[in-house]
Amino acid sequence: MSTHWIPLRPPPEELETSRWTPEVCPNAPQTNEKLPKPSQWAKDTFKFKPNKIQQTVLDAKSKRLILCCNRQWGKSTVIALKALHYAMEHPKSVIVVVSRTEKQGGELLARALDFASLLKIPKRRVPGYTHSILLPNEAKIYAISHSTQTAPSRTADVLIFDEAAVVSDAVFSVTLPFVARTGGAVWMLSTPRGQIGFFYNFWHDKDPQWTRIFSTVEDCPEIPKEFIELHRRGAPHLFRQEFYCEFTPALGSLISRDRLQSMFDPTLDARKLPPLPTRR
Numbered sequence: 001m002s003t004h005w006i007p008l009r010p011p012p013e014e015l016e017t018s019r020w021t022p023e024v025c026p027n028a029p030q031t032n033e034k035l036p037k038p039s040q041w042a043k044d045t046f047k048f049k050p051n052k053i054q055q056t057v058l059d060a061k062s063k064r065l066i067l068c069c070n071r072q073w074g075k076s077t078v079i080a081l082k083a084l085h086y087a088m089e090h091p092k093s094v095i096v097v098v099s100r101t102e103k104q105g106g107e108l109l110a111r112a113l114d115f116a117s118l119l120k121i122p123k124r125r126v127p128g129y130t131h132s133i134l135l136p137n138e139a140k141i142y143a144i145s146h147s148t149q150t151a152p153s154r155t156a157d158v159l160i161f162d163e164a165a166v167v168s169d170a171v172f173s174v175t176l177p178f179v180a181r182t183g184g185a186v187w188m189l190s191t192p193r194g195q196i197g198f199f200y201n202f203w204h205d206k207d208p209q210w211t212r213i214f215s216t217v218e219d220c221p222e223i224p225k226e227f228i229e230l231h232r233r234g235a236p237h238l239f240r241q242e243f244y245c246e247f248t249p250a251l252g253s254l255i256s257r258d259r260l261q262s263m264f265d266p267t268l269d270a271r272k273l274p275p276l277p278t279r280r
């Protein structure tokens with residue numbers, strides 16, 4: 001049996017590798033229904049078997065969730081499932097996906113659509129958003145472009161940063177306020193990309209409100225050792241980043257960020273700003 005979850009109607013080029021295709025769920029649950037916890041729902045409804053760490057991600061209730069996992073770990077698929085589960089349980093909720101490109105966000109949406117179509121949920125888009133799902137309970141999931149221009153005037157209940165390490169700090173900065181007043185959740189998923197940016201900062205931050213999930217290729221027996229070796233030979237400076245999730249300094253850096261930081265005067269740390277004045 002394939003170790004890969006295959007959508008109902010894979011594109012033709014994927015058909016060759018497909019060895020198993022789940023069937024449309026016979027008693028597809030309606031939206032608004034109280035669902036089992038996400039990992040159970042994934043198994044029972046889609047025959048998608050999450051591994052232990054994926055289960056933890058699916059069932060995590062934390063409003064601040066950050067995944068630092070290797071390439072092809074299943075980040076987008078697992079978060080697509082989690083997002084769909086959330087949307088089905090929360091009528092009128094809004095889930096926004098931010099990525100380096102709208103198309104990449106569209107990949108996550110495509111996974112969610114694959115799962116939704118197995119439930120026979122009618123395919124409806126959020127008006128104005130190419131990569132989107134509008135559920136019968138009026139919950140919306142949509143991907144937005146990587147831009148500081150199109151961001152204002154939105155609110156969200158869940159804000160997802162897919163491949164967060166390549167989303168710019170400027171885009172992060174204009175999109176994070178989507179959850180400022182809703183008390184919404186922030187889920188970030190990525191493979192590291194150097195020692196810079198908000199993903200790097202949150203991962204290394206000691207803030208206890210974040211649930212941090214770390215997983216490397218060691219936890220993915222489906223990715224064969226010979227493949228890793230192939231990657232290592234081709235791009236030895238990158239494979240530790242891609243498959244062992246190391247925040248390696250950019251090629252050509254003379255000094256690592258850790259070393260640089262240790263040379264700074266700690267009183268200059270911008271995060272140690274004076275407290276805000278108390279309101280009367």
Ligand SMILES: Nc1ncnc2c1ncn2[C@@H]1O[C@H](COP(=O)(O)OP(=O)(O)OP(=O)(O)O)[C@@H](O)[C@H]1O
Nearest residue numbers: 003004005049050051070071072073074075076077
């Ligand atoms: N538990 C699982 N069971 C079967 N297949 C899985 C499982 N988890 C992930 N996969 C499969 O692994 C492949 C990679 O998944 P996905 O694209 O979500 O990973 P990713 O970490 O987002 O990858 P990338 O780093 O390229 O963005 C997909 O074909 C997906 O269906």
Ligand SMILES: [Mg+2]
Nearest residue numbers: 075076077162
């Ligand atoms: Mg992905």
